[in-house]
Amino acid sequence: MTAMLAVNGIEVCYGAITALHGVELHVEKGEIVTLIGANGAGKTTTLRTISGLLKPRAGSVQFSGANITGVKPHVITARGISHVPEGRGIFANLTVHDNLELGAYLRKDKVQQSEYDRVFTLFPILKDRIKQNAGTLSGGEQQMLAISRALMSKPQLLLLDEPSLGLAPQYVQKIFAVIKEINAEGTTILLVEQNAHMALVTAHRGYVMETGRIVLHDKTKALLASDRIKKAYLGG
Amino acid sequence: MNQKLPFIIFALVMAAIPFIPGVPPFWIVLLNNIGLAALVAMGLVLLTGVGGLTSFGQAAFCGFGAYTTAVLTTAYGFSPWLTLPLSLLVSGIAAVLLGIVTVRLSGHYLPLGTIAWGIGLFYLFSKLEFLGRNDGISGIPPLSIGNFRMLDPGTIYFAIWIAVLTSALLTMNLLDSRTGRAIRALRRGHIAGEAFGVQTPRAKLLVFIYAAVLAGLSGWLYAHFQRAANPTPFGAQAGIEYLFIAVVGGAGYVWGAVLGAGIVVILKEILQSYLPYIFGGQSQLETIVFGILLVVLLQLAPTGVWPWLMARLPLKPARKLTDTSLPPATRVRAPASPATLLQIEKARKQFGGVIAVNDVSFDVQAREIVALIGPNGAGKSTTFNLITGVLTTTGGTISVLGHKVDNAPPQEVVKLGVARTFQHVKLVPDMTVLENVAIGAHLRGSSGAISSMFRLDRADEAKLLAEAARQIERVGLGDQIGQLAGSLSLGQQRIVEIARALCVDPVLLLLDEPAAGLNDRETHDLMNTIHAVRDRFDIAILLIEHNMELVMGICERILVLNFGKTIAQGTPEQVRSDPVVIEAYLGEPVEEAEL
Numbered sequence: 108m109t110a111m112l113a114v115n116g117i118e119v120c121y122g123a124i125t126a127l128h129g130v131e132l133h134v135e136k137g138e139i140v141t142l143i144g145a146n147g148a149g150k151t152t153t154l155r156t157i158s159g160l161l162k163p164r165a166g167s168v169q170f171s172g173a174n175i176t177g178v179k180p181h182v183i184t185a186r187g188i189s190h191v192p193e194g195r196g197i198f199a200n201l202t203v204h205d206n207l208e209l210g211a212y213l214r215k216d217k218v219q220q221s222e223y224d225r226v227f228t229l230f231p232i233l234k235d236r237i238k239q240n241a242g243t244l245s246g247g248e249q250q251m252l253a254i255s256r257a258l259m260s261k262p263q264l265l266l267l268d269e270p271s272l273g274l275a276p277q278y279v280q281k282i283f284a285v286i287k288e289i290n291a292e293g294t295t296i297l298l299v300e301q302n303a304h305m306a307l308v309t310a311h312r313g314y315v316m317e318t319g320r321i322v323l324h325d326k327t328k329a330l331l332a333s334d335r336i337k338k339a340y341l342g343g
Numbered sequence: 344m345n346q347k348l349p350f351i352i353f354a355l356v357m358a359a360i361p362f363i364p365g366v367p368p369f370w371i372v373l374l375n376n377i378g379l380a381a382l383v384a385m386g387l388v389l390l391t392g393v394g395g396l397t398s399f400g401q402a403a404f405c406g407f408g409a410y411t412t413a414v415l416t417t418a419y420g421f422s423p424w425l426t427l428p429l430s431l432l433v434s435g436i437a438a439v440l441l442g443i444v445t446v447r448l449s450g451h452y453l454p455l456g457t458i459a460w461g462i463g464l465f466y467l468f469s470k471l472e473f474l475g476r477n478d479g480i481s482g483i484p485p486l487s488i489g490n491f492r493m494l495d496p497g498t499i500y501f502a503i504w505i506a507v508l509t510s511a512l513l514t515m516n517l518l519d520s521r522t523g524r525a526i527r528a529l530r531r532g533h534i535a536g537e538a539f540g541v542q543t544p545r546a547k548l549l550v551f552i553y554a555a556v557l558a559g560l561s562g563w564l565y566a567h568f569q570r571a572a573n574p575t576p577f578g579a580q581a582g583i584e585y586l587f588i589a590v591v592g593g594a595g596y597v598w599g600a601v602l603g604a605g606i607v608v609i610l611k612e613i614l615q616s617y618l619p620y621i622f623g624g625q626s627q628l629e630t631i632v633f634g635i636l637l638v639v640l641l642q643l644a645p646t647g648v649w650p651w652l653m654a655r656l657p658l659k660p661a662r663k664l665t666d667t668s669l670p671p672a673t674r675v676r677a678p679a680s681p682a683t684l685l686q687i688e689k690a691r692k693q694f695g696g697v698i699a700v701n702d703v704s705f706d707v708q709a710r711e712i713v714a715l716i717g718p719n720g721a722g723k724s725t726t727f728n729l730i731t732g733v734l735t736t737t738g739g740t741i742s743v744l745g746h747k748v749d750n751a752p753p754q755e756v757v758k759l760g761v762a763r764t765f766q767h768v769k770l771v772p773d774m775t776v777l778e779n780v781a782i783g784a785h786l787r788g789s790s791g792a793i794s795s796m797f798r799l800d801r802a803d804e805a806k807l808l809a810e811a812a813r814q815i816e817r818v819g820l821g822d823q824i825g826q827l828a829g830s831l832s833l834g835q836q837r838i839v840e841i842a843r844a845l846c847v848d849p850v851l852l853l854l855d856e857p858a859a860g861l862n863d864r865e866t867h868d869l870m871n872t873i874h875a876v877r878d879r880f881d882i883a884i885l886l887i888e889h890n891m892e893l894v895m896g897i898c899e900r901i902l903v904l905n906f907g908k909t910i911a912q913g914t915p916e917q918v919r920s921d922p923v924v925i926e927a928y929l930g931e932p933v934e935e936a937e938l
Contacts, residue, residue: 121830146834146865147823193833193860232720243694246766246856247719247889269833273766273859275718275889277930301834301862340862 110169111136111295112157112188112264117166119149119156126152128319129166134264139286139296141306141327143340144316150299151193153316154266157297158190159183170264185213187263193272193299197249197256199242203233206241206252210259218259226255229285230278247273254282258289265289268299283309303340307331315340350512357504361497372496373612375568377604378503382561384589384600385510386554391586392594393518394550395530396446397454399582400461404555406468406577407434408562413480413572414473423486423567427560434559435552442551446544461579469574479573486567499568506564507601510557513796514597517553520795520804521788524778526550528771534733535769537753539762539847540786549792558585591640593647595773602649610636682709684851684883685730685761689739690749692725692907699725701907702739707851712877712884714894716918717904718928723887724766726904727853731763732756743851758786760850764840764857766887772829776820776839779828781811783846814842818872834860838869845876852876854886858893866890870897891929895919903928 110133119127127149134140142150155161157168159180167176175183184190198206207226211218227234230251236244241252250273257265270286271279283305290296300306307313307327315323315336323330330336361371383401391397411433412426421429445456469477486493486502493499517523525546528536533543566572575581584607592603614629622628644651685707692700700722707713715723728734730741732753741749743759762783770779784807790800815824818838823831828839837857844852854873858866870893876882888894894901894915901918903911905927911918918924 122827124826124830143862145862146832146860148832151832232718245720246724251719269860272833273719273856273889275716275928276891277928278719279889280930301860301865303862339864 113169115167117163139310141298141310141313143303148316149319189260189262190266191257193268197241210256264295377608378507380604381601383558383585386557387589390554398457400457401558402577402581403464404434404558405562408559409566409572430563434555438552438555446547461582465578481571483570522792593649596649599649686742691738693737714898714901721904722907762844762847762849763853766855768836770828780843783843814845818842852884858890
C-alpha cells in the first residue's frame with residue numbers, strides 16, 4: 108500500500124445507531140479527494156474517525172503506512188493530519204491574529220509573510236479585524252478565520268469539512284481557488300462539501316456516500332458526467 | 344410502561360430488605376442515610392445536572408427543614424405530620440429569597456454565592472438562641488401513626504424510602520413535560536429557550552425552589568430519625584458532599600442521585616471501619632483514601648456512574664410512538680389582520696464604535712417571502728436579533744402587527760407569532776428531535792410544574808408532542824424523530840430548527856441560513872417546504888441565505904445589506920443585475936457562478 112491515507116472498512120456507531128458500515132477509501136499523496144453525499148450519510152463521521160475524534164468499532168485507518176486507528180487526536184495532528192471541523196471552531200477570546208498564529212502552532216518552519224498576505228487577499232475583512240477578539244466576528248467571518256487558520260497549519264493531509272458553509276457567493280469562488288493553490292504547494296486534501304458541483308470541479312477523485320456506505324467512486328470528470336450524480340446531487 | 348417495571352422492582356426490593364432475616368440493623372441505618380442523602384442529591388440533579396446551576400449550599404436547606412420541625416415540635420408541641428408541610432414551606436420560602444439573589448449570578452459567581460450563604464447560614468443556625476446554638480435541639484418526638492411510633496431505624500426506614508421513591512417519580516415526571524423541557528434547555532444558554540417563550544429566570548427559580556424543598560424534606564426526616572438537630576450536618580462541608588454525591592452518581596440522572604448516595608455513604612463507612620485495622624492509629628487516612636477512590640471513579644466514569652452503568656446494560660429505551668392525529672391549538676388569525684406584518688424604520692444597532700445595523704428600513708407583508716442577503720458581517724443576523732428581541736436597538740423602531748417590539752424581550756415577540764431559526768444551531772444535543780421541536784410549542788401548552796409532577800398534564804402534553812411530530816414529518820425528518828439531536832448532521836439539525844419554529848404556529852418565520860450545509864437536492868426539498876408552508880398556512884418568511892439558487896428561486900423581494908446599510912432592494916431580477924450588488928456581494932453574474 109502506497110496510499111498516504113487508507114481507510115479500511117471502518118464501522119462507527121453512535122449508541123445503538125450504526126453511522127458507518129464498512130467505509131473504504133484512500134487518498135494518494137498530492138491529490139484532492141472529495142467526499143459527497145446527502146446529509147446524514149456519514150461524511151463528517153468519516154472525517155472525525157480519521158482524525159481520531161471517534162473510534163471505529165471495526166476496521167482501520169492507515170496514514171503514511173502506519174496504523175493510526177484509535178490514536179489520540181493530538182498525536183494524529185502531530186503526525187501531519189489537520190482537521191477543520193464544520194461550523195465554528197475558533198478561539199472566541201483570542202484575537203484574529205492569535206487564532207491564525209495558533210494554526211501554525213505545530214509547524215517547525217517560520218510562517219512567511221506571504222501566507223498572511225494570501226489569507227488577507229482571500230478574506231480582506233480579516234485584515235481589518237486582525238486585533239479584534241474572534242468572538243466578535245460575524246458567523247461567516249468566523250468561518251473565514253477557521254479556514255485561514257487551517258491554511259496556516261500546512262499539514263501533509265488537510266481534512267476540510269464544508270469550507271464554503273455560510274460564506275457569501277463571492278468567497279465561495281475564491282475558497283475553491285485557494286484549495287487548489289495550497290494543493291499545488293504540496294498539501295494533500297480530503298474535502299467534504301455540500302456544494303457538490305464545486306467540489307467535483309476542484310477535486311481529482313470523488314467518493315459518493317449514502318447511509319453510511321461508499322456507493323460510488325471515480326475520477327471527478329466521470330462523476331460529473333454521471334446521470335446518477337446529476338440527479339442526486341447536482342440538481343440536474 | 345417499559346420504564347415502570349424497573350421502578351416497581353426496585354421499590355419492592357427496598358420494601359423487602361428489612362424483612363430479610365439476618366439483615367444487620369446497622370445496614371438499615373446505612374440505607375436510611377443513603378435515602379436522606381439521595382433526596383438532597385436528587386434536587387441537585389435537577390438544579391446542577393439538568394439546569395446547569397451549581398450549588399454548594401444545599402445542606403443549609405436541610406437545616407431549614409430540620410430546625411422548623413425541631414422548634415415547632417419541641418417548643419410548641421406541634422404534631423410532626425403538621426410540621427412536614429411547614430418544613431417544606433420554610434425551605435421553599437428561604438429558596439425564593441436566596442434564589443432571587445443567587446440565580447441572577449452567572450459563571451463562577453453562582454457557585455461562590457451558594458458557598459457564601461452556605462457558610463453564613465451555618466453560623467446563623469449555631470448562633471441563634473431559639474435554635475439551641477451549637478448544641479442544637481434534642482428531644483424531637485418520633486414520627487407516629489396512631490400508636491405506632493417510628494422509634495427505631497427499621498421503622499423510619501419506610502418513611503425515608505417512600506419519600507425517596509415518591510420524589511424520584513415526581514422528578515422524572517417533571518423532567519418529561521413541557522416545564523421539564525424548558526428546564527433541560529437552560530444549560531444550553533437562554534437564547535433558544537427565550538425565543539420560544541420560556542421565561543428563563545422563572546424556570547431557574549423553579550428548579551432552585553424544587554431542589555430546596557427536597558433538601559427540606561430530607562432535613563425534616565433527618566430530625567425525626569436522629570430525634571435531634573444541631574448545626575454540623577447543615578454546614579458548607581455537607582453542602583460540598585451532596586454535590587459530590589450527585590456528580591459521582593451522574594449529575595444529569597435522577598437515579599444517579601440514589602446510586603451516588605449509595606456509593607459515597609457505603610464507601611465512607613467501609614473506609615472508616617476497616618482502614619484503622621489495616622493501618623492502625625487515629626490518622627485521617629480514610630479521608631485521603633476516600634478522595635483518591637472518588638477521583639479514580641470519576642476518571643473511569645467522567646459523567647457519573649449511573650450513565651456508565653446504563654451504557655453497559657442491554658436495555659434500550661423504547662421509542663415512544665407519537666399520535667399525530669390530535670388537534671393542535673392554532674393561533675387565532677384575525678381576518679382583518681394588517682397586511683404589514685413587520686415594519687422596520689431606521690433600525691440601528693451600535694456595538695461600541697461599530698455600527699452593525701445602520702438605519703435599516705424595510706417591511707414584510709403577509710404571505711411574502713423576502714430575502715436578506717449581503718456579504719459576511721453585513722449585519723444580517725444582527726437585524727434578526729433586533730427583530731426577535733435578542734438584542735435591543737440603539738435607535739429606530741420595529742413593529743410586528745402594529746405592536747412596537749424594538750425593546751421587547753424575545754418572549755413577547757414570539758407571542759406575536761414571530762418564530763426563528765439560528766445561524767449557529769441552538770438545539771439541546773442530549774434531547775431527542777421530538778423533545779427539541781416540542782420546545783417550539785411551549786407557548787401553545789399551559790401545564791405547569793405541579794400538574795406535570797402529578798401527570799395531570801397528559802392531554803396538554805399529548806397535543807404538544809403531536810404538533811411537534813407533525814412538524815417533524817412536514818420537514819421530512821420523520822425517521823430521525825427519536826434520535827438525539829446531537830447525533831444528526833449539521834444540515835439536518837438546521838431542518839430540526841425549522842420544525843421547532845413551525846411549532847410556534849407563526850405568522851412570520853425568520854430563517855437564518857436554512858440551506859447552509861444542504862446539498863442541491865436537499866435545498867430543492869427545502870424550497871418546496873418553504874413554499875408549502877407559505878401557501879398552506881399563510882406564513883410570511885424572511886430569510887438570510889447565501890445560496891443564490893434558493894434566494895432567486897423562491898423570494899419575491901430581496902434586500903441587500905452591506906456594512907449595516909441597505910445598498911439595494913427589489914425583485915430577484917432587479918437585484919441580480921444591480922452592479923452595486925455584483926460588486927459587493929455576488930462577485931460575478933450568478934449565471935456564471937452557477938456554471
